[in-house]
Amino acid sequence: MPVRLVTAASQRLALANTFSPHTAEFVAAAGSVSSIPRLAGLPEVVVTGRANVGKSTLLNAVMKRKSLVASSKKPGRTKTLTFFRIGPTPGKVVLVDAPGYGERGRPEWGELFNQYLETRAELCRVYILLNAKHGINEADKVMLRHLDEKIQSGSRWTLQAVITKADLVPLHRDTTISSIKRTIFENAPTCLPPIVTGSLKSTSTSVGVNDLRMSVMEACALALR
Numbered sequence: 108m109p110v111r112l113v114t115a116a117s118q119r120l121a122l123a124n125t126f127s128p129h130t131a132e133f134v135a136a137a138g139s140v141s142s143i144p145r146l147a148g149l150p151e152v153v154v155t156g157r158a159n160v161g162k163s164t165l166l167n168a169v170m171k172r173k174s175l176v177a178s179s180k181k182p183g184r185t186k187t188l189t190f191f192r193i194g195p196t197p198g199k200v201v202l203v204d205a206p207g208y209g210e211r212g213r214p215e216w217g218e219l220f221n222q223y224l225e226t227r228a229e230l231c232r233v234y235i236l237l238n239a240k241h242g243i244n245e246a247d248k249v250m251l252r253h254l255d256e257k258i259q260s261g262s263r264w265t266l267q268a269v270i271t272k273a274d275l276v277p278l279h280r281d282t283t284i285s286s287i288k289r290t291i292f293e294n295a296p297t298c299l300p301p302i303v304t305g306s307l308k309s310t311s312t313s314v315g316v317n318d319l320r321m322s323v324m325e326a327c328a329l330a331l332r
C-alpha cells in the first residue's frame with residue numbers, strides 16, 4: 108500500500124481512539140483557581156470566545172457527543188471552567204470550556220480565566236472562537252491582543268483561532284472569512300492559522316471538526332500514527 112494511504116488510515120485510527128464518545132466524560136467545574144482539578148498531568152486545551160460564539164457546541168462535536176457540554180440559549184451562563192477528559196483510561200487529553208467574555212467594552216473574561224492561563228502547567232493551547240457572521244468586535248480584539256502579549260512574553264501554550272458558524276456566511280461572501288483572518292493576525296501575530304468550522308448541528312454536514320481534532324493532537328504532542 109502507498110505510504111500516504113497507510114498514514115491516512117493510521118491517522119484515522121489514532122483520532123477515533125482518542126475522540127470516542129464512549130470515553131468522553133465530564134470531570135469537574137471549577138469556580139475558583141483553588142478548585143481546578145489535578146488530572147494526572149494530562150495535556151489540556153481550552154476554548155474561549157464571546158458568549159454564544161459556539162464554544163459548547165464545538166466541544167460536543169469534537170467529543171462526538173450531543174449534549175455532554177451544556178449549551179444554553181441564554182448567553183453568559185457558564186461562569187466556571189468546565190473540564191472534560193477524553194480518551195481511553197486514564198485519558199489522553201483534557202478539554203476545557205471557559206466562560207464567555209463580554210459583548211462590548213472591556214471583556215469580562217475574569218480573574219479565573221487569567222489565573223488559569225498563567226498557572227496551568229498542563230495547558231498546551233488556547234483556542235479563541237470568532238463568529239463568522241458577527242465578525243470581530245472590540246472585546247475580541249482586546250482578548251486577541253491580551254493572549255498575543257502573553258505568548259510574546261513567554262507562555263507555555265500556543266494560540267489558535269477557530270472561526271465558527273461559517274455556514275451562516277454565504278459562500279460567495281468568502282471575503283468575510285478573509286477579512287476576519289486579516290483582523291486576527293493584525294491583533295495577534297502569534298496566532299496559528301485559523302480553523303474554519305460550521306454547520307455543527309448535524310454531524311453529516313459539519314465542517315472543520317476533524318481539523319480541530321488533529322490540531323488538538325498536534326498541540327498536545329499526541330502521536331497521529
Ligand SMILES: Nc1nc2c(ncn2[C@@H]2O[C@H](COP(=O)(O)OP(=O)(O)O)[C@@H](O)[C@H]2O)c(=O)[nH]1
Nearest residue numbers: 158159160161162163164178179272305306307
Ligand atoms: N448555524 C450554526 N449555528 C451554530 C453553530 N455552532 C453553534 N451554533 C448555535 O449557536 C448558539 C450558541 O451556541 P453555544 O455552543 O451554546 O455557544 P457558547 O455560548 O459559546 O457555548 C446555539 O444556538 C447553537 O446551536 C454552527 O456551526 N452553525
Ligand SMILES: [Mg+2]
Nearest residue numbers: 162163178185
Ligand atoms: Mg457554552
